[in-house]
Amino acid sequence: MDTLDAAIAKLRAATDAAQQAAQAAHTYADQIAAAGHAATGGAIDPFVFRLAIFALAVFVGYYVVWSVTPALHTPLMSVTNAISSVIVVGALLSVGVAGVDSGSGFAKLVGFLALILASVNIFGGFLVTERMLAMYKKKG
Structure with a gap:
């Protein structure tokens, strides 16, 4: 004790x-x-x-x-995706948390726009990263 x-x-x-x-x-x-x-x-x-x-x-x-040189593009996209995922979490809190007073309707609208744009950025980043990695795979 x-x-x-x-x-x-x-x-x-x-x-x-x-x-x-x-x-x-x-x-x-x-x-x-x-x-x-x-x-x-x-x-x-x-x-x-x-x-x-x-x-x-x-x-x-x-x-x-x-x-940025092309060799560093893939790691840069990975970091961008990580930052965008943090933005998505903040935007979700701004838009959808009912138990917290998340501000005015304008704040919710801006949060929704941030959610959409960050989601597009994450999806596009994964597509670009996949294409960059496909360039280094052996063909055939």
């Missing part, structure tokens, strides 16, 4: 330490956000900042994908 109490005490101490670390990280993030907002004089809207990051990610993604 003493070992159980000791284990529970260690768990509580670890939980408290993790909670303090999370609060410290949250405080640091708030300070950094406030410093960034003050450095620009409050002139940059957060939406514009996030839109700029999205636009840069689109350009980086475009150049990364088009510079």
Whole structure:
């Protein structure tokens, strides 16, 4: 029984330490956000900042994908399928979970569109991967 109490005490101490670390990280993030907002004089809207990051990610993604050699295409498609499967799980949660308030009708519509597009991406990725692997099989 003493070992159980000791284990529970260690768990509580670890939980408290993790909670303090999370609060410290949250405080640091708030300070950094406030410093960034003050450095620009409050002139940059957060939406514009996030839109700029999205636009840069689109350009980086475009150049990364088009510079992939054919030998690396199959592993890249596998990673893309894995990412799309995570999107499918999130979209299913957004669309179909009745026990959770999943937002407005617009959120459900966007979740449904994400579900359809990610499913098409997964299916197409498997088709392309199958064709790429078929190129390496011996004929005859």
